[in-house]
Amino acid sequence: MKHALEEVKALTFDVFGTVVDWRGSVIREGRRLGAAKKLKVDWAAFADGWRAGYGPAMDRVRRGELPWMPIDALHRMILDDLLAQFGVAQAFDDAERAHFNLVWHRLRPWPDAGAGLRRLKKRYVIATLSNGNVALLVDLAKQGRLPWDTIFSAEIFNHYKPDPQTYLGACELLGLRPWQVMMVAAHKGDLDAAKRCGLKAAFVQRPLEFGPKGKKDTAPEPRFEVNARDFLDLAKKLGA
Amino acid sequence: MKHALEEVKALTFDVFGTVVDWRGSVIREGRRLGAAKKLKVDWAAFADGWRAGYGPAMDRVRRGELPWMPIDALHRMILDDLLAQFGVAQAFDDAERAHFNLVWHRLRPWPDAGAGLRRLKKRYVIATLSNGNVALLVDLAKQGRLPWDTIFSAEIFNHYKPDPQTYLGACELLGLRPWQVMMVAAHKGDLDAAKRCGLKAAFVQRPLEFGPKGKKDTAPEPRFEVNARDFLDLAKKLGA
Numbered sequence: 400m401k402h403a404l405e406e407v408k409a410l411t412f413d414v415f416g417t418v419v420d421w422r423g424s425v426i427r428e429g430r431r432l433g434a435a436k437k438l439k440v441d442w443a444a445f446a447d448g449w450r451a452g453y454g455p456a457m458d459r460v461r462r463g464e465l466p467w468m469p470i471d472a473l474h475r476m477i478l479d480d481l482l483a484q485f486g487v488a489q490a491f492d493d494a495e496r497a498h499f500n501l502v503w504h505r506l507r508p509w510p511d512a513g514a515g516l517r518r519l520k521k522r523y524v525i526a527t528l529s530n531g532n533v534a535l536l537v538d539l540a541k542q543g544r545l546p547w548d549t550i551f552s553a554e555i556f557n558h559y560k561p562d563p564q565t566y567l568g569a570c571e572l573l574g575l576r577p578w579q580v581m582m583v584a585a586h587k588g589d590l591d592a593a594k595r596c597g598l599k600a601a602f603v604q605r606p607l608e609f610g611p612k613g614k615k616d617t618a619p620e621p622r623f624e625v626n627a628r629d630f631l632d633l634a635k636k637l638g639a
Numbered sequence: 640m641k642h643a644l645e646e647v648k649a650l651t652f653d654v655f656g657t658v659v660d661w662r663g664s665v666i667r668e669g670r671r672l673g674a675a676k677k678l679k680v681d682w683a684a685f686a687d688g689w690r691a692g693y694g695p696a697m698d699r700v701r702r703g704e705l706p707w708m709p710i711d712a713l714h715r716m717i718l719d720d721l722l723a724q725f726g727v728a729q730a731f732d733d734a735e736r737a738h739f740n741l742v743w744h745r746l747r748p749w750p751d752a753g754a755g756l757r758r759l760k761k762r763y764v765i766a767t768l769s770n771g772n773v774a775l776l777v778d779l780a781k782q783g784r785l786p787w788d789t790i791f792s793a794e795i796f797n798h799y800k801p802d803p804q805t806y807l808g809a810c811e812l813l814g815l816r817p818w819q820v821m822m823v824a825a826h827k828g829d830l831d832a833a834k835r836c837g838l839k840a841a842f843v844q845r846p847l848e849f850g851p852k853g854k855k856d857t858a859p860e861p862r863f864e865v866n867a868r869d870f871l872d873l874a875k876k877l878g879a
Contacts, residue, residue: 471814524777534814537764537788548777550789554812572794574711574774 402578404624404637407599409573410519411528411551413560413584415450416608418516418527419506419539422446423607428502436490443610445485452477457530457559469532469554475500503531504538509605513544515630522639524548528569528582530559561592570598581624583633587616590623601625601633642818644864644877647839649813650759651768651791653800653824655690656848658756658767659746659779662686663847668742676730683850685725692717697770697799709772709794715740743771744778749845753784755870762879764788768809768822770799801832810838821864823873827856830863841865841873 577597619626669682817837859866
């Protein structure tokens with residue numbers, strides 16, 4: 400049986416890259432720190448390295464090499480490694496590392512995100528579905544004025560995306576069947592994993608996620624129910 | 640070590656009776672249904688019976704007599720019993736019972752709740768901490784325009800209040816120590832359980848929770864950090 404788009408009651412959103420510009424935010428804060436400490440660091444490369452370390456770190460948790468831990472703790476492990484790699488380990492004491500690590504709680508939304516979410520919220524339940532921990536997602540929402548109805552995190556399910564327990568867990572907590580829920584993400588792998596669980600999928604192009612020179616697959620795909628330029632375009636295409 | 644009220648970063652709220660007027664809402668909808676079906680039912684007694692069945696039903700889950708189930712399922716079991724007790728079982732088919740059962744998703748906030756929460760949200764993270772299931776709490780928030788930062792439910796912890804797993808689980812997800820979190824409730828047992836876990840406590844009087852003739856303990860208690868008349872008074876007393 401084919402379920403229609405009209406049956407969708409809730410939208411779950413990937414956050415890093417889809418709702419917030421992690422790269423620009425980390426670079427901005429790194430440059431400020433670097434200037435204050437008179438360090439020579441390529442902060443764009445640093446931001447990319449931080450983000451690149453995160454998939455492998457989650458995989459170590461998945462394989463049982465590391466115990467379950469929230470993303471804050473993974474980010475900190477990666478940060479400690481990166482500071483050494485970039486030759487600036489001496490420049491950051493523990494309190495400074497703890498503070499810099501929380502840059503992931505201070506990421507700024509893409510310019511269309513808040514306005515798009517406010518429109519979508521009138522018609523749908525809107526929730527995060529992110530590998531970020533709950534405290535991080537609450538901080539992002541408060542600082543970025545993101546009007547979530549609720550926050551779902553890998554931390555609640557003790558599984559990271561793209562494990563099916565995350566997508567199906569969100570549907571269960573919403574009291575909805577998978578085809579009543581649409582995953583919204585700028586990453587095709589996330590959407591394909593959601594679709595395998597029976598959710599609908601909306602792809603949002605975020606051409607600048609990896610910076611002006613970064614490689615990013617932004618091609619619309621007919622296998623996704625919606626392909627949108629940004630959240631305002633998504634609201635328009637969903638009639639919200 | 641005594642922790643000061645200034646260390647509180649987040650407020651967690653009981654919902655039934657504290658944020659929403661369950662009794663008035665159930666009576667209102669019952670009367671409407673009763674009039675349409677020409678039934679003679681004391682809907683105030685029906686509402687009180689529905690609520691009274693809920694503690695014992697949770698206890699059956701706690702003792703393992705029933706598997707874990709969300710409050711929606713417990714409410715439905717109690718509803719089926721009550722319709723028989725009130726002699727109107729024949730008047731409700733399955734779809735009508737399912738719809739009436741969801742009256743608990745349509746409860747109206749007390750008049751001060753929305754305005755008080757909006758003030759408190761500027762200074763604190765505000766979250767539910769309720770035995771209601773997530774879908775129920777999301778529905779209440781959307782219909783009542785309650786601006787939660789996030790929703791915590793017994794369903795996330797697989798434990799009902801007053802089990803310590805609920806209070807401590809909320810603190811952990813918020814990334815806060817217990818003394819940085821204040822439980823807000825109109826029920827002293829809920830607050831005492833939170834305090835045993837190290838949280839701070841704010842008592843809010845809700846003299847009409849059990850109706851104009853109902854018995855309700857509204858006496859302020861010096862053991863709670865704050866005693867407030869309503870959410871606006873709570874905001875004032877917390878300087879929000």
